[in-house]
Amino acid sequence: MRNFIEKLFVVIFCLYNTYIIDPSKDLVFFFLISIIISFALDLFNSKRIKILIYLVFLLLCFYDSFFIYYLPLILYTMYLEFNFHSLLVLPLLFVNFSIINLLISTISIYFSHMTKGFNLFLNENKMIRDGLKEDAIYLRKYNEQLKIDREKNIYIAILTERNRIAREIHDSIGHSISSGILQVEALKVVSNDNTIKGLDLLQNTLSSGMDDIRNSIHNLYNDSLDLRKRIESLCDEAISLNISLNYKLDEPLSYDLKFDILSIIRESITNTIKHSDANKLNINLLTQPKFYSIIIKDNGKNFNETKDLLSKGIGLISMDEIARKYNGFLNYEFKDGFKIHITLMKG
Structure with missing residues (x-):
């Protein structure tokens, strides 16, 4: 809005100046061409295109020196782009010299200089405001985390x-x-x-x-032994995996059962990290009327059925022993990832 008002003043001054100098001239043509060039400079952000538009205007000045009377309008945008380097075009004023035109050019540069300073001040204020907002958000999250950690x-x-x-x-x-x-x-x-x-x-x-x-x-x-919190802690520690936990176990559970379930989850997370290229892991702990169900599935693809399933290191033997301890069973399959299903019968 500030740019528009200042340019409007400059345009009025230019029109007044050209009318005084030569009222018989086709002022509408020069006015429209200059306005179009000014709008084009505001429309394009590419510096190369703007330089090309400036060159076009300079050529028009050499083609018809009457365009020089609209140089203050172009100087306004030029100063915003090139600072004091834009003053190198001021000698053009002496090709078709007018004291009023020189005065208007000076006013235009002054307006542009003040607007540039105002924009810098405005941008600094925005940066400070954004920084304060980020700090406030960070402090709020930090306080919330402190509260959670304290609990x-x-x-x-x-x-x-x-x-x-x-x-x-x-x-x-x-x-x-x-x-x-x-x-x-x-x-x-x-x-x-x-x-x-x-x-x-x-x-x-x-x-x-x-x-x-x-x-x-x-x-x-x-x-x-808070089973849910211990499992959530294991999930948080596995930073290389995006783990989805669905915990629906009815309490209370015996200490031995909690410890064995925790061992299964720990073994599954460790094996997924070591033996699979998976980046997602779904853990479902469910309570059924007669048994507890543990379903663990990843999206890994780096899997050798002959080698990995027969390897003791994969931990399936220890999981099977835990399942048998509770008169349950262990099933596993590889289909779009590795899946383990363990059933633990209730006492």
């Missing part, structure tokens, strides 16, 4: 404390009670019948307490 750290600290308590109960209290039970057994060997009844009662009490401790330790270990 994870709190959760990890809770799980770590549960493990510590479970180990201490197992190592200290558990061993002490186990030792007490063995001592009662030894006393029963050398005691009479009346004493044995009291020792039986003590042994039953100790055995019941030991069972309670074992159950508590088992529950602590079970709660300390």
